Amino acid sequence: MEDVGWWRVVLRLLKQQCFRPEGEMAARLLLRSAVRAATTCRAAPVPALTRGMAVGGIPTDEEQATGLEKIVMKAAQQGADPYSMLKPKEYAGSKADPHLVPSITTKRIVGCVCEEDNTAVVWFWLHQGDAQRCPSCGSHYKLVPHELPH
Numbered sequence: 001m002e003d004v005g006w007w008r009v010v011l012r013l014l015k016q017q018c019f020r021p022e023g024e025m026a027a028r029l030l031l032r033s034a035v036r037a038a039t040t041c042r043a044a045p046v047p048a049l050t051r052g053m054a055v056g057g058i059p060t061d062e063e064q065a066t067g068l069e070k071i072v073m074k075a076a077q078q079g080a081d082p083y084s085m086l087k088p089k090e091y092a093g094s095k096a097d098p099h100l101v102p103s104i105t106t107k108r109i110v111g112c113v114c115e116e117d118n119t120a121v122v123w124f125w126l127h128q129g130d131a132q133r134c135p136s137c138g139s140h141y142k143l144v145p146h147e148l149p150h
């Protein structure tokens with residue numbers, strides 16, 4: 001609104017001076033500076049839309065995660081893997097350090113690749129209780145209860 005008033009003053013000055021031949025140059029200079037001022041005003045920085053940034057930057061994955069993603073993320077921070085999404089941990093397979101097989105029931109089918117380059121997998125049922133041995137290679141497997149988050 002201030003600009004409009006300022007322009008009225010400029011135009012009035014121009015009208016007054018344009019009638020006089022000696023005022024023509026002054027009027028041109030005035031007009032030129034007025035145009036320059038207007039252009040400069042337009043080029044002034046416009047406040048950008050910084051809705052997300054105004055409250056402290058872009059939210060992190062932890063801040064904006066919800067539902068299942070949040071459950072998995074929290075569990076991963078505590079070293080847990082509730083949906084078996086990570087690579088299984090390695091165990092020696094001995095009696096003292098059996099392969100731990102998580103299960104949500106009292107039994108689970110286990111496939112044992114007895115030796116590293118075997119092409120055949122030995123499948124057998126692993127039941128809750130003491131560690132069981134693979135019928136082919138004798139590696140120890142133990143069922144551990146596993147609870148899925150809701």
Ligand SMILES: [Zn+2]
Binds near residue numbers: 113114122134137138
């Ligand atoms: Zn085996």
